[in-house]
Amino acid sequence: MDLVIQLTKVLNSEQKAVMCLDLQLYIIAKKIQWHWPDLYGEREIVLLLGPLHIEQAFLRMLGEYMEGCGWTTIITHSGIATSGSAEALMKVTHIKRAREAHQITAAVLHCLLMEEFTNSHPEGGDIELQQWIDERVKLSPTFLFWLWLHGFFLFDHINYSRWLPVHIFDLEQLERTCPSVHQAFSEGQFVVNKTNNLFSSLGIDHAHEQNNASVKGKGGISGLTHDPSALRRWTIGGPEITRILNEFENEEDDDDTGDFGSHHEQKESYQMRFLQHCIALKDSFHEFDNPFSLNQEELIALDTRVAISAEGVAALVGAKTKGSKLYTDFVNERLLERTKSLYDPITKCNTKIFAAKKKPSKCTAVDILKSEVNLFSRSFVVSIARKLDLDKFFEYENLSYPPSLAVGGKMRTGDKNQLTLILETLGQNPQGEVPTQADAAIIDGGCLVHAVKPRPDQKTFTEYVKQLLGVINFMVSTLKVQRVDIAWDRYLKHSLKEATRTDRGQGKRRVDLPAKDKLPPDWEDYLRDDQNKVELFRYLSQALLEKCEGIQMVTNVDSKIISSVPGNSSLHGASAEMEEADGRVILHLQDMVVHGGSKTVVVRSTDTDVLVLLVSFFPKLRDNGLQKLWVNYGSKAKRRFISIHGIASKLGDMKSVALRGFHAFTGSDVTAFFGSKGKRSAWNSWTTEETTVAFKRISDPLSAEDEIDESIVASIERFVISMYGVKGDKSIASARKELFASDNKHISAIPPSKAALAEKIKRAAYVAGNLWGSSTLLEGPTVSPEGWGFTFSDGWKIVWTQLPDVWEGVRELDRCGCSTQCGTFRCCCRRLGLPCTPACKKCKGNCDNKPKTTHQTEDDDVLGDD
Structure with missing residues (x-):
């Protein structure tokens, strides 16, 4: 700093020194300024935090913001980068390449935004672009995500969070502390120009890094560190040799007007490459999805269609306000009002948007054990003095x-399947009878999609529907049925089964995959998300109805029941409000028996609840004409037929109906x-x-x-x-x-x-x-x-x-916290008519509120009478 101040006085005695630094050196220099303000204060030397280093930090923050959103997949798919280099762009291992990738992305996103705006209003209208953006932001978190970015505080860049506000604060005060330097900054000075184009001016640290790269070449000082004489010659001669070579190479570009040539990004080859990359990236976005055209309320990763958790959406929606508040509070508390030290810890936000995870539920096993030990130890102590x-x-x-x-x-x-095994034993018949022909069949749709998984060679839902049709047609041809009903679950908000489904595990939300005709990579994980199954069941029910030929199919699309042959079912067009497929199976079975006259029916399911309901309702259905009812239960090698009519016969009518209550209670x-x-x-x-x-x-x-x-x-x-x-x-x-x-x-x-x-x-x-x-x-x-x-x-x-728990319900377990003698009604033990015990917090039973002796009577204790 002394050297920079002295050189500035020699070269321009009227000017204040300006020194450009990276973050680590800037921190040291600011501490020196504050420690010796007379020698190095803001009026003596202006410290400039290097623009290149700020840009690199911002690009890294941008990479953290975009982590998991699908950008790397899309940019790899476009051919602009390989998968490895796409990840390097997120981490900004090469600033120029990262900058260029984000410039291309910004250009393409602007085109996609305007394209969607035009498509939304093909005939024009009075709505302005900003008004349309404000409306879409409220509807779609995905739109909001791709529209704008946030600050260093949110993504826990602690050093930049602490020192960038200091630098900005200094620049805001610059007109007062160093007017001449402020004027020079306003005129665009203290930058490096390699051409006469002002827009391409470089920050001083940027030019310095470029010069370092030119001086070092490919080898740098490798091999010279062990020879001090050679190292000194290279240190002195290297920069000069590089300068002479650069001047020679650029000599032909000089003209009489002093124009040093155009910027390299103005060359036709670069412009063509930039345009080609923009077109490729835009086409790649269209293959996945235009993020500004999505109307879902979820925040969606464009490559996987995974919907982000509510925590991630909340982090996104509140990010701008939260980041602005953190910055404002930091400046006010530490720079203006100075109620806090600059060096006080900055609380981390741990902001994750696409990487956000739900907080795991706290394990309470230790707490439960502590509660039990506390309860019974106190009960033992209390029983010494109290009954x-x-x-x-x-x-x-x-x-x-x-x-x-x-x-x-x-x-x-617990294990519901135990009841299935018990009932199956009751339904066994010595002849080993199995159905070879039936009038109709019912399929539990949820059971079907769990049992019939997509084959590895399948890529689309269209192929998967053909596979399901093959399974259904095989069942039809084997049992010679004329009617097949498929019952699908519905997933309602605030369902009683919500906790059970959560405990079974939550899959990744993949939005509109059936509409995209693209199978998910993990079928089981896909089926763990309720909304995924809503979209899947709606798609499958419609697709199977369209493609079924030669048979009557009755199924529900959401709550509405549709028959491929409308006159053959009384349910056609009706809306059934039950949530679970097990109830729908009974509704369809009743329609088959009462309206269709079916005598023998086969149900395909692997759910104990369905088995219980079939047994429970069989007496009623038998009275309406049903003779035999079978369940095709299990999967793969364990598939077998269970005789519902045999089970109901063994149990009797009353116990068959009562089976519902038994199953629900146990x-x-x-x-x-x-x-x-x-x-x-x-x-x-x-x-x-x-x-x-x-x-x-x-x-x-x-x-x-x-x-x-x-x-x-x-x-x-x-x-x-x-x-x-x-x-x-x-x-x-x-x-x-x-x-x-x-x-x-x-x-x-x-x-x-x-x-x-x-x-x-x-x-x-x-x-x-x-x-x-x-x-x-x-x-x-x-x-x-x-x-x-x-x-x-x-x-x-x-x-x-x-009832309350035992601590509140059994007053004998109460204990006081009196710090003095427990001789007044302020003591809770005395108010309850109870003696103090060693369990009491402070008196430990050594107080005036003693247990009654054997020669005391009830009348001796006034509180006891109360």
Whole structure:
């Protein structure tokens, strides 16, 4: 800095020194300025943060912003770059190439934007471009993403976040601190010109880097570092030799006017190459999609069609406001008001848009264990000084949810297939009868797409539809059926199954792949996303209806039911509101029997729920003429036929209907399984007619005014007590106490409390009676889940119990926090009429509020009388 100041005084004594630096040297120089303001302050030397280094940092930030959006795939597909060099462009390993790639992209995006604007308003109109942009930004996050960019703060470039505002602040004050330098900057000085074209002026650090590259050549100082004499000669002579060579090469370009030639980007060859790259990139965008033409509410990666999570969309929408606020706050707090030190830590934003991930749910296993240890240790300490009613203690759950039905607040899951194996055993026949002919067949559409995966050689959905038609036609020819119905699931917002689907795993959202006729690379992952399946099922139902020949096909497109032969089904044109395909299977089956006169029907499914519903509704359908009902169950080598009519015959009509209630109560996709009791244990405990009557009652269709009878609740309580192996006529609380005390059971291995069991019965009644019980009705479920073991709060949530947990319910567990003697009513223990115990936080029981001695009477304690 001394040298620059001295040289400036020699060359131009009227001028203040200007020094151009990269970021690391700029940081050191600013610290020197602030430490010695008289010698090196802003009025003595102007520090200029190198424009080339700022550009490189900005391009890197741009690469982080575009990570995962599909740009590298599109630019590789266009032929402008290879896959490896495209990734290098994102990381800006070569500034010139990265700049050029982004210039081409910016030009193409502008063309695409104007193209979509023109297509949206072919006849013109009064709408202005900016007005149209403002409207589209509100509708499409993808439009917003490709429209504008954000700042260093958002992407955690901490050094530039800290020092670039300082540099900008200095430049804003430059007119006051160094007017002559400010005037020179305004006139475009302190740049390097290789031509007379002002637009191509270079930053000083840019020219310096170019000179370094010219001086170093290909070898640089390699091989010279061990010879000081040779290194000194190269250091002095190298730049001069390079200057002489450059002047000789450029001599022919000089003219009398001093024009040093045109910029290299003005040459025809470069212009043609730039135009060719723009055309190629634009064509590549069109092959994937014009980002400004997308109308989806999701933010979409153009190459994979993956829809980004809500967290990524939120980061994008709030990015501009958040980045501006962070910058403004930094300048105000650290440079203007100076309420914070410049060196105080800058909180990272961790902004990720396409790379955003949902926060994983916190593991609560340790918290649960701590709660249990705390509960029982305190119970032991309290029991020394207070009489603890254990029956009352076991009327409550030790957490806000019953551990026997939930883990970490989430519903326990289990193996539904156990019930399938039990029912299959009942339906076996000694003759080994299997259907060779049927009047009609029903296919569970979700089961079909999971069982029939696209072959490796298939690339399009058109090819996949042909594969599905082959499977359907084989079924038709084998069973000689005249009618095939396909039932597809619907995926509704705020579904009761939302939590179950989330626990099964969330796939990547791939938008409009069927419309693009392009199969996803990972079929199983594709089927894990609900919206993917909505688009897929809609596409498949329409495509199969169009291509089916020689058979009657009845299927649903979303909620609307369509028949390829309209007169042969009473459902044609109707709207069925049920969500699940299992209910639709029953609705279609009823139509086949009642309207079509079918006597033998085959259902293709691998869902235990479908099996249960078919058994449950068979008595009603049999009375309408159905004779034989088979389920083609399993996949690949394990596919077999299960006789529904055989199962129903073994169970009897009442138990067949009651099977709905049994299945819903012991665990399904919407209701919790018991912690240590599976379907087989529950089945083996279902031995009394009283239990059958109770399950039959909760299987009956519900009305809004219905309530569960106390007698039904008592019957199911006795069933649960029996299932857990407790003998005798005991209450749930007594059974819980006995199991916990005698068998040393974990708290999750004993039955839920009476209050929790009551809510579980309500949920089972709602699922069995309302969701499944209304399967024969087009309008579907008519009763709201509210009050039936569920409550709505940003989606349907389970109500585990109406009672508080044991900490609030059993007052004997209370402890005071008194720091002085507990002789007044300010002590919560005394207010409750309880003595203090060693569990109390501060007094530890060593206070005036002692337990009553044996010679004290009840009248001696006034608080006890209260």
